[in-house]
Amino acid sequence: MSNPLRGEVIRLYKNLLYLGREYPKGNAYFRERLKTAFMKNKDVTDPEKIRKLIDRGEFVIKELEALYFLRKYRAMKKRYYEPDH
Amino acid sequence: MTGRVLVGVKRVIDYAVKIRVKPDHSGVVTDGVKHSMNPFCEIAVEEAVKLKEKKLIKEVVAISCGPQQVQETIRTALAMGADRGIHVEVSGKDYENLGPLQVSKILAALAKKEEASLVILGKQAIDDDCNQTGQMTAALLDWPQGTFASEVAVEGDKVKIVREIDGGLETIKVNMPAVVTADLRLNTPRYATLPNIMKAKKKKIANVKPQDLGVDLTSRVEVVRVDEPPQRQAGMKVETVDDLVGKLKEAGRI
Numbered sequence: 001m002s003n004p005l006r007g008e009v010i011r012l013y014k015n016l017l018y019l020g021r022e023y024p025k026g027n028a029y030f031r032e033r034l035k036t037a038f039m040k041n042k043d044v045t046d047p048e049k050i051r052k053l054i055d056r057g058e059f060v061i062k063e064l065e066a067l068y069f070l071r072k073y074r075a076m077k078k079r080y081y082e083p084d085h
Numbered sequence: 086m087t088g089r090v091l092v093g094v095k096r097v098i099d100y101a102v103k104i105r106v107k108p109d110h111s112g113v114v115t116d117g118v119k120h121s122m123n124p125f126c127e128i129a130v131e132e133a134v135k136l137k138e139k140k141l142i143k144e145v146v147a148i149s150c151g152p153q154q155v156q157e158t159i160r161t162a163l164a165m166g167a168d169r170g171i172h173v174e175v176s177g178k179d180y181e182n183l184g185p186l187q188v189s190k191i192l193a194a195l196a197k198k199e200e201a202s203l204v205i206l207g208k209q210a211i212d213d214d215c216n217q218t219g220q221m222t223a224a225l226l227d228w229p230q231g232t233f234a235s236e237v238a239v240e241g242d243k244v245k246i247v248r249e250i251d252g253g254l255e256t257i258k259v260n261m262p263a264v265v266t267a268d269l270r271l272n273t274p275r276y277a278t279l280p281n282i283m284k285a286k287k288k289k290i291a292n293v294k295p296q297d298l299g300v301d302l303t304s305r306v307e308v309v310r311v312d313e314p315p316q317r318q319a320g321m322k323v324e325t326v327d328d329l330v331g332k333l334k335e336a337g338r339i
Contacts, residue, residue, distance in 0.1 A: 011280075018279040024101075065276040075100055076124055076269055079211075 005050045012057045013038055019064045024071065088143035090133045090203045092167065093192055094126040096151060096158040097212045110310050112181075113212075122158045125207025127165075127274040128267040132237055133205050134166035135272060141239040142202065144168045148195060150188055152176040156290060163285035164277035170290035171195065175302065179295075182304035184213070187295075189221035194298035196226055201262060203244070208233055208266040219266035229259035232266040 013034070020030035041053055098104065099119040107114055122130075133145040147162035149155040150173040159170035173191055175183055196204050204226075209216035223230035231237070231246030235254065238245040239261075248255045249268050277285075295302055323329045333339045 015279045018282075019276075061278070065278075068276065069273060072100060072124055073269070076211075080269065 005047060005054070008054055009038075009050070012054055012061075015061060016057065016064075019061060019068075022068055023064075024067075088141075089146060089199055089201045090136060090142050090144070090205060091146050091148055091192065091196055091199060091201045092126070092130050092133045092162065093188070093204070093206045093218065094130060094147055094149050094158050094162050095123040095207070095210050096120050096149060096155045097123045097210055100124055100211055106311050106313050110312060112308065112311050120154070120157075122161050123207050123210045123212075125209060125211075125267055125269070126162075127207075128269070128271050129205045129207045129265075130162045130165050130167060131272045131274040132234075132265075132267055133203075134275075136203075136237075136239060137166065137168075146171060146199060146201075148173065148192065150175050150183060150191055150295075151180055159290050160282065160285055161277045163288045163290075164281040165275055167288070169288055171293055172290050173293050173295060173298075175295060179302050182306075183302065184304060184306055185215045185217035185221055187300065187302045187304065189218050189225055190300045191295060191298060192218070192222045193225035194300055195293075196222070196228075196262070198298070203239075203261060204228075204264045205237075206264070206266050208268050219264050223264035226262070226264070228263050230264045230266070231257055231259055233268040234265050235268050235270045237265055237271065 016034055017031065020034060021027050023030040044050055044053065097120060098113070098115065099121045102119055105114045106112075130145075130147065133142070136142045137145050145167040146169055147159050147167040148171045149159050149162075152175070156170075156172055159167075159172055163170055173195075192204060192206075195201075204219075204222060206219045206222070208219065219232055220230060222228075231244065231248060233249045234246045235249045236245075236247035240258075242261050243258050244261055244263055244265070245256065245258050246265060248257065249270070321332065323332060330339070
C-alpha cells in the first residue's frame with residue numbers, strides 16, 4: 001500500500017509547484033514538465049522506489065533554490081559592484 | 086538589553102522584471118508587475134534569524150511600510166524565521182512620496198517603542214537605490230551605525246562589524262543598540278519554501294498607523310520626471326585592425 005507515501009508525494013508536488021513560480025523559463029514551462037515527470041511514475045507501487053523518487057524530488061528542490069540564489073546574487077553583483085570586486 | 090532585533094523589509098519590483106517607464110514619465114509601471122522582497126532586505130532578515138539561531142538575540146521583528154500588499158513581504162520574512170511582523174499602514178499619495186526620511190522616522194519611533202537592541206536593514210533598495218534609510222535611522226536615534234556590513238558578530242553588549250569599503254574591508258566595534266545595513270556578501274538568504282510559509286501563517290502581524298507613532302510623512306522631495314536610460318547604439322563589425330583604427334579616427338576617438 002503506497003497510501004502513507006501518497007501524502008508525501010502530493011506535498012512534494014505542491015512544494016515544487018510553488019518553487020516553479022520563479023523559474024527563469026516561466027511558470028507554464030515548469031508546470032508542464034513537472035506534471036509530465038510525476039505522471040511518468042504514477043504507476044510505481046514499490047515503497048522503496050517511491051521513496052527514492054521522493055528523495056530525487058527533494059534534491060531537485062535544493063537545486064532550484066541554489067539556481068535562484070546564484071541567479072539573484074550574480075545579477076546584484078553585476079549591477080552594484082565593479083567588475084573585479 | 087531586550088535582545089530584540091528589528092528588520093526593515095521593503096516590497097519592490099522583482100529584480101528580474103524588465104522595468105518600463107510610464108508614458109507620462111511620472112514614474113515606473115507597477116500595476117500587474119511582479120513584486121518581491123528587496124534582495125538586500127532578504128540578506129538583512131537572514132542575518133537577524135542567524136543571530137537568533139545562535140541564541141545571541143531573542144526575537145526578530147519584521148517591519149514594512151506601505152499598503153495592504155506589503156503584508157506579503159512581511160509574511161516572507163516570517164517564513165524565513167522572523168517571530169512577528171509590524172505593518173505600518175501607508176497608502177495612496179503618502180505611499181508614493183514615502184522615502185528614506187519618512188521610513189527612518191518610522192523605524193526610529195518603533196525602535197524606541199520596541200526597545201530594540203539592533204536594527205538591521207538592507208543597504209539600499211533596488212528601486213530607488215537611495216542607500217539612506219539605515220544612516221538616517223541611526224542619526225535620528227543617535228545610535229552608532231555599521232553600514233555595508235559583510236560580517237556581523239555580537240560580542241556581549243558590543244557588535245563587531247566588517248564593512249565593505251572602497252579599497253578593502255574596515256572592521257569596527259560599536260556599542261549596542263546600533264543600526265546595521267547589510268551588503269551582498271553578508272550571508273546566503275534561505276528560500277521561503279511553501280511549508281515555511283504555511284507555518285508562518287500562525288505568526289502575528291500587528292497594524293500600526295504612522296500618526297500613532299507621531300511621525301509626519303510630508304516629503305521634501307518631488308519626483309519631476311522619470312526617463313529610460315539612452316538606448317545603446319548598435320555596434321559595428323570591422324574586418325581588420327586597420328579598419329578598426331580608421332573607424333576610431335573617424336569618430337574622433339584617437
